[in-house]
Amino acid sequence: MPCPISRRQVLAAAPAIRTTAQSSHVNILYLHSHDTGRCIQPYGYAVPTPQLQKFASEGVLFRHAFDAAPTCSPSRAALLTGMAPHSCGMLGLAHRGFSLNDPSRHLANYLRSQGYLTALSGIQHETAAGRVPELGYENVLKPKSSRGPDVAGAAAGFLLSRPKQPFFLSCGFFETHREFPVPGPQDDPRYILPPAPLPDTPETRQDMAAFHASARVLDASMGAVLEALERSGLAASTLVIVTTDHGIAFPDMKCNLNVHGMGVMLMMRGPGGFAGGRVSDALVSQMDLFPTICDVAGVPKPAWLQGRSLLPLIRGGKNEIRDWLTGEVTFHAAYEPQRSIRSRRWSYVRRFGSKRTPVLPNCDDGPSKSVWLEHGWRQRPVDGEALYDLIFDPSESRNVLAQYPEEAEYWRGLLEQWMRETNDPLLRGDVPPPPGARLNDPDGLSPREPVREYD
Structure with a gap:
């Protein structure tokens, strides 16, 4: 059922009390x-x-x-x-x-x-x-x-x-x-x-x-x-x-x-x-x-x-405070190690490990997921490395890694440098889950499937 809410009802939970804010x-x-x-x-x-x-x-x-x-x-x-x-x-x-x-x-x-x-x-x-x-x-x-x-x-x-x-x-x-x-x-x-x-x-x-x-x-x-x-x-x-x-x-x-x-x-x-x-x-x-x-x-x-x-x-009169920023996924419902770096113009994404099809437990179940699954999402290939031109492809749907090898090499190197500077565990290989972690099989279909608990 819908969940209506009235601000009046919420605010009735406590009396109206006005205090004087202290500027310090x-x-x-x-x-x-x-x-x-x-x-x-x-x-x-x-x-x-x-x-x-x-x-x-x-x-x-x-x-x-x-x-x-x-x-x-x-x-x-x-x-x-x-x-x-x-x-x-x-x-x-x-x-x-x-x-x-x-x-x-x-x-x-x-x-x-x-x-x-x-x-x-x-x-x-x-x-x-x-x-x-x-x-x-x-x-x-x-x-x-x-x-x-x-x-x-x-x-x-x-x-x-x-x-x-x-x-x-x-x-x-x-x-x-x-x-x-x-x-x-x-x-x-x-x-x-x-x-x-x-x-x-x-x-x-x-x-x-x-x-x-x-x-x-x-x-x-x-x-x-x-x-x-x-x-x-x-x-x-x-x-x-x-x-x-x-x-x-x-x-x-x-x-x-x-x-x-x-x-x-x-x-x-x-x-x-x-x-x-x-x-x-x-x-x-x-x-x-x-x-x-x-x-x-x-x-x-x-x-x-x-x-x-x-x-x-x-x-301070500045228009920018950074030239790029990073992103990462290691575990969600299942293991899916990835790192990324993006600027105003480029987005570079690198997948680690050998899996090159979607990790479906990392997508919440719902009608939209079902539509994709019915049309073969489970078998669709996933790029191990991708570069997107955010001016001409703001939705990041066309991998232009092959067309811009020098740009790809630059962002690949900058990402690896950041990973070294921050001691990213992915640089040492697959990241083991901690004891007590509960994870889905990356080859599974749903986060609701049985999980494995790690010792």
Whole structure:
């Protein structure tokens, strides 16, 4: 059934309390979704998200923001440690047995060490459910579920309760992860276009209509939290970050090192100059958020950070802070080792190992996946190495490696140099799963199939 939500109902969870924001404090509100990519209204998609559109008009929107990994835990771990997934140790999914090398480097732990009250409402994906305190959250809120309305209600209650300042509140929503809610009247599949990699069929339109329904819940839920922030009187002293972990859960998107898997929404509003409805075309990584938060909050940047602050783009007069960024996949539901490097013009992807057909357990089940499977996706070859010209092929569908050998050699060398500098374990051969990891067979069909647990 559809999941309607009323901001009035959410905000009724706590009384309206207005406090006076202290200018010396910069609070951090981190709003994050599952599997949304850039498929929202502010990025030009026909997915109605009026609350996020309003937020974009008040802050700064980054058109070319990318995750460090198009898979759940590695992406979030990279954002929240400021390090590549293989550097912070998160090579796979936390609920499947993978973990951070050093949880003390998590943003919540670091900000807590700097005097911040740290709180979590809803989803995190950087550790197992029973080990959340090791990430540094002093206050773990207890929403009834990880669904948007419940998470928003708990977060609103926190914001309206006169929290100690400064605070860091992480607010994680299940939406827009599968399974999607049933589309409502506003999500008529007859008039919906499937995402770019997919054919336009009744099945894919229905699938995308269900995504629309999920995005509607996400939008209203994030809007409720933002409204609570306004009512609390803390908006002026709070840096709000709105983002997601990776692309949407459709074939050739989530878990793929292309724009459909790595491209993410990133919008920010608050202290530091993040205001005015501006749009940045700079190439940025989610690893750049940790050092940006440090700069805005006025706390030292720890030595382990691999990202770069966004502030030169906002108030330093710069148009770019980097020439390229990297991406990686090692484990998701199954082993699929890949690394990538991209610039404004080129995207280079290299697969490791010998498998040259799709790793289907790494694609979530759904109607769109079924369409591809019915037409022979399982047997389609996958290039071991690929180069894409992003000017003439922004969807990254035509491999031009053979046509541009010198360009390929340059990006291949730069990727290998980065792997050496960051001590990437793939340089030493296949990466073994850690003890206790639970993984699907790469030659399987679905992440729901039986898994193997490693000793």
